Amino acid sequence: DAGITQSPRYKITETGRQVTLMCHQTWSHSYMFWYRQDLGHGLRLIYYSAAADITDKGEVPDGYVVSRSKTENFPLTLESATRSQTSVYFCASSALAGGPFFGPGTRLTVL
């Protein structure tokens, strides 16, 4: 089915572990985004990508790494998870104008 998917939908991990959140879109959108949503902060941009192999930092990039070797995938890695990274993570994709459309989100808990 066409659309944008995220996996896993729920993840519990421990402090210090590496975690990778996956995002896949089937629209061939150029742009992809990662956001985190926390109470009191709304949605904050972590990283975004304008095309394969082009990424840029958002508002809160520290502690996160992204890559985009293929247009359709945009994984987000927490290199050494901390409790402050407990959040709901949303991936989104769009063309230059219009969109963006969001995935269903990943709820991450870091113990």
Added chain:
Amino acid sequence: AQKITQTQPGMFVQEKEAVTLDCTYDTSDPSYGLFWYKQPSSGEMIFLIYQGSYDQQNATEGRYSLNFQKARKSANLVISASQLGDSAMYFCAMRPEVRGSEKLVFGKGTKLTVNP
């Protein structure tokens, strides 16, 4: 830098009435898009409506319309004939449509409650 302001943390409306959710923005980019999203209690982010900064007419999508006043830098969402299912968080967002500056920035949201 772009900034989105939603000054209403919460709004209440009676079923079948219209409601306006406020959004003001600040940007120096010449071309940009304005968006509204709905987030029900189930958590997904649902795209509602888009307005381009050079569009002459206000955008409409069914019961949703965007009251775009460029000089005042406002992009208010109007929901007509409210339904109980409209109860949700609503986020205003803006994105420059200039290559090299395509970050989508969100306001903090307004919680809408529709009363029967």
